[in-house]
Structure formats: structure tokens, C-alpha cells
Amino acid sequence: MTPNDFLPVLITFFVVGGFAGITLIATHILGPKRYSKEKHDIYECGLDYIGDSRKPFSVKFYLVAVLFVIFDLEVVFMYPWAVNFRHLGLFGFVSMGIFLVILTVGLLYEWKKGALEWE
Amino acid sequence: MFDNLIAGMHVGRILPEIVLVGVVLLAILTDVISPRGKSTGPVRLVSLAGLIGVLVATILKKDDFGQAFGGMVMIDGFTFFFRVVLTFITFIIIYVSEKYIGLAKIRIAEYYLMLLLALFGMMLMVMANDLLILFLGIETMSICLYTLVGMSRHKASSNEGALKYFLLGAFTTGFFVYGIALIYGSTGSTNLTDIMVYFRTVNTAMPVIAWAGVGLILIAFAFKTSLVPFHWWSPDAYEGAPTTITAFMSTAPKAAAFAAFIRVFYVGFGDLSSGLEPVLWWIAVLTMTVGNLIALRQDSVKRMLAFSSITHAGYLVVALLTWEQMGASAILFYLVVYAIMNIGAFLVAIAVNRDESDEKGYSYEDYRGLGFRKPILAFAMMIFMLSLTGIPPTAGFFGKYYIFSAAVKSGFVGLAVIGVLNSAVSVYYYLRVIIMMYLKERDEEKEAPIFWAGEMVSIMFICVVLVIVIGIKPDWLLSIAQASVSGLM
């Protein structure tokens, strides 16, 4: 695997980004434009909107995100272990076992403290 | 093939840390199975029993010294010394806290769990022989401390302190990692022994980038030990934290950070001492003086103790930059003595404080006439204040004596003079407490009840006895300190 093997990834990247970009620009240029108060409103019909769309979030969203990052990292550690599972044998198994026991206790703690509940 | 690998790891040498992780897991499970709101008692007992287990494991492995995990950690007399000291401090703090956390409205089991995990981080710091392990240790400790500082969520000062500490701490982590990267880039290793070998061979033509790495790591240490000009976080964090945690933070993490400081700069960067000397000289002078000058103007005893802890860190830097065995042993001696007298002083402050729910509190006024009201408590406070000032025959006197004589012997006479002058300035604010206690009239209408807890009284008593005993007979502690650092040089 050399960087050159990542050329398809790069091409995909450009195609996806280019498609999205060109579509946006094209609609902007080609589409008709009629400005009025209604057009600038968030909803053209229905209820009048009140206040601001930027409402302060509850901290519980943040807690979920933090816990997600932590377990995300855990999975990142598991991948290099999984591809070497045969090679590392019992030693790797025990090492990963210790790691997982430590984090499972953390999960148990979260569960019991209700950090996984949406209240 | 893995048998050789496992045998080469010497897993047994880190038995105390393994026991500690086991204790942490057990304490969490205890918290999980205990009925809601009643878990602190059992968790505390598990933690205390577990810490005794850690001590036993440390002593069992007393003669099994050497490197472990391919040179990543170094178990020697130095590690042993700090393992014992840090475990003791954590034990004391957990022991005295149960009644106080009820008063401070933070009766949650995480208080104890975070202290245990912080201890784990500090244990890593004192045995790290590799910058990677040191980094992980510092991070583990810091995450726990951020949480502990912010634990009084109902108090604005606690939130403020935690946020400042966390943001500045996160920046410091950036500096530290950047420093490690530059060191690795120029030396090809994160192992302190390898780094030393590299610096020894290229001493004349050090690349700029290696110097930049050393400088960044120095900044990170200066932050963790709250040296001027990286001290801004510490008074706010110390003030916002629950007072038991302030006592903890100003002793154990400071000791661990200085231990790592000594190992990195004596072992890893030992050959750069002549280049680092002027920088550390100025840091020492500034730290001693600035801490003192601000401490003079405080109206809260807790804040005064926070600023004076900056000054004490300055004294430790004086000893550090001697780059001699004598200076290092003086640091170890001073750290132990400082822990004893500072924990004692904070415990008295907790007992005397008027109202824990008050944002500020800890006013000097609370001490008015305490000498007549509670003579024994006032006597204990007097001993701690005298010791912090460094007046014989207290332990604090010998702590300063060893530091300044080490400085003079290494030719830093000017620095020693500035240090002694600063001690003289510190008399003002330490004595102010004593004057309040003994020379001011009682004002019975304004007096608040004293907060008593049996555990606190017993620890205060032990601290007073130790301060006096070490003050009369300091040799034994010094010889332990000297033996502990002998392996480093």
C-alpha cells in the first residue's frame, strides 16, 4: 500500500465534492430569483415563527457525545488487535481482556448511574 | 515467542499499580451495587482498605528494583519513596473527607473514585522512564483533578476554577505533546535513557528543534507545578475546589509533578543543565517573589495558602537547579514536610470556616480570638503556620535549611539570599493568622460553631506531632530522602 493506491479514494473525494459543489452553484446561477418578504421567511406558509433557531442545547446531548467519543476510541484500539488475532494468540487475548474489563466496568457504571437514559 | 516477551516485561515490578487498578474497579462496583445515595460510606471503606493493600504491595516489592516493560518504567528507590508518600497522602484525604463532603454537599462516590484514579496517574508519573508513560500519567491525574475541582457544581467559584484549570491544562497538554514530538523528532526516542545518550553525544551541536522541545516540556512542568508565569490557574482552582481537594492538590499532585520534573530533567536532560540554568534561575526568583507578594494581599486564608503554595514551589525550583544529589534529596524532604504541614493547616481551616456554602469564606476574621476560644486547635494552627514560615524548631525550618544550603554549596548564593528574604516576607501573612488568634479580642456575637470530625482531629494531631518530631530530629527523613535519590545520579 503506497500513497498512490489511495488515488481512487482521492478521485471519489473529488467526484463527490465536485457533484455537490456544481449542483449548488448551478441551481444558484440557473434558477429564477424572485425576492419578497415571504421568500425570505423560513416557512412560506403555516405558522409564523417565534424567536431564534439557535436555541441553547441541553447538556445531556453533550454527555452522550462525550461517552460516544470514549467508546469510539475503544473500538479504534480493537481494530489493530482484531487483524492480528491469530498472531497475538493468548497473550493478545488476555491483554485485550484486561482492557475490556476496565472499560466494561465503566459501562456498567454509566448504565447504573442512568447516564444512558434519556430523561 | 510471547513467553520471552512476558518474562522481559517484569510485570511484578508494577504490582502496586495493578493492585490500585483492581481497587478502583472494586470501588466502582461497590458504588454500583450500593443503594442510591448511600454509596459513599462503603466506597470509602473499600478505598481505604485498598490503599493499605497498595502500600503492602509496594513494600513487598521493595527489593525488586529495575526497569520494566522494556525500559518504559523505572522502579527504583525514588519510585518507592514517592509511591509511599503519594499513597499516604491519598489515604489521609480519603480518611478525613466523609463528614466534610456532606457539609460541602458533594456526597457522591465519584469523589473517592477520582482520588483513587488520580493516585494511579501520579504513580505512573513517578515511575515513568518514557515520555509516553509520563504523558498518560499526567493526563489521568489531570482529568481526575479537573473533575474534583468542579465537583461543587452549585458553587460559581468551583465551576470557574474547574473551567480555568481545564482550559489552561488542555493547552499545557498541547505544549507537552508538541515537546515530546520535537524531542522524538530530534533524538529518535521517547525513552529518557535514550534521550540522555543522544544529548551526551551531540552536546556541542544541539539542533534548535531539540531545544524547542525541551523548552515546551519545561513549560508543561512549570504549569503542573504552578511556577510563575504559568501559575494563573492555581489560586482560582484552589479556591473553587472543595477544601479537602485543595489540600490534596497542593501536596500530592505537586509532589508527583516535581518527581517527574526531577527524573526528566536529571536523567533525560541532565547534560543540558548549563543551558537551562539561567531560565530556571529566573523562574525560581519570580515564583518565590510573585507568589509572596500576592499572598500578602489576600483576605481569605484559603487563598493565602494557595498563593503561598506557589512560593513554596519556587523554593523547590531553587533546589532543583543545583543539579546535585543534595538538591534532589532536599526536594524530597521538603515535599514530605510541606505535605504534612499544609494538610494540617487546611484541616484547621475547614474546622474554623464559618459557612461552607459561602462562595468565598475562609476569612481571617474567623480566627479572631481563637486562641482563647479553642486553645488546642489554635495551637495546632500556630505550629503549622510557624512551620510554613520556617521557624525552628519545626519541620519547615529544616526543609528550607536543606534547600538553601544545597543552593549555597552549588554556588547559587544570590538565589539562596533571595529565598531567605522571601521567607522573611512570608512571615507577615503567616503570622497574621497567629496574631488574629492570640492578640485580637473575641467577638462572641460573630462566632460560628467549629466543624468537628473525629477523623480530622486525629490527622491534625498526627500532623502536629510529625511537624515537631521532624523539627527536632530531621536526620532520619533526610537520610531516607538521600537514599531514594542516590539511584538517579
Next chain:
Amino acid sequence: MQGVMFIVLALVTLFSALMVITRKDPVSSILYLVLTFFCFAGFYVLLGAQFLAAVQIIVYAGAIAVLFLFVVMMLNLREPEAEEGKELIPIWKPLGYAVGIGVGIVFLSYLASSPGPAIPPLNGGDEIYAMGRADFLGKALFTDFILPFEIAGVLLLAAVLGAVALAKKKRV
């Protein structure tokens, strides 16, 4: 080819990093930050660290960026009103420039002097690029770096406890 790629990536990185610190609206700052993260992943691929590149995208561009967005929304930051001349200490700005230029000088002088790093130079070739693969990384992680790996577990545990202790609503 790789030289061209590097220059393109470097320019995009510099541009997006500058946009992160100059945008007034925090949300667009974060979107540029995500772009910067992606560019870093590109650098990792060029350096032969493919697994790290994947991790960079999963953890940083994915999870961490979401975390940033939540913070912005939680704090409900708006475009700050212009408060010219109200800086706390006027010296910070020049000081910041001085530090930035200083760091630049350090790196340039390093590149100019270049006694060469102690790390063996990358000669290209497949062997070097194999080092960045997940299986190679796993072998190193589970032999030489087993202790840091286990400690990372404890560190994550501490983070879990700290996050729950501080952010969880207290149950009465």
C-alpha cells in the same frame, strides 16, 4: 505526484486553518476545522500511516467535530458584537504574532541547518508504507507498547467517570 499532492494539501490546510481562527461565526469555524482534519488525514496517507488516517477521520472529523458543534449550540454563541479597542491587555496580540514568528524561525532554521533527524529517513518503498497498516500497528501495540495500551484503558475509565460526575443531572 506525491510532491504535488503535498503542496496542494498544505495550501488547503493552511487556508482552512486560517479560516477557523478568522471566522466570526463559530459554526463555520467548526466546518473549516473539519476540513482541516480531513487534510491531516491526507498528510497521514502521504506519510504512509493509513490506519492513522482512518482513525483521524473517524475520531476527529466525526466524533470530535460533533462535540465541538454541541458545545457551540450549548453555549448558544452568536456573532459577537464588534468591541474594538476593548482588549484586556493590548500586548497579547503582538505577543501572539511574536510567538508565531518565533516558532516559524525555529522550524526554518531546523530545515536550513538540518544535521538530520535521528529517525532513519524514509526512502520510500513498500516496507515503509507497510508500517502504517493496522496489522503492523497492532503488532507493535500489543508487544512493545502494551503498557501504554492498558493505561489508555484506565484513562478512558477516568474520563467516563469524570464526564458522568460533572454532566449528569443529580438524582434526588
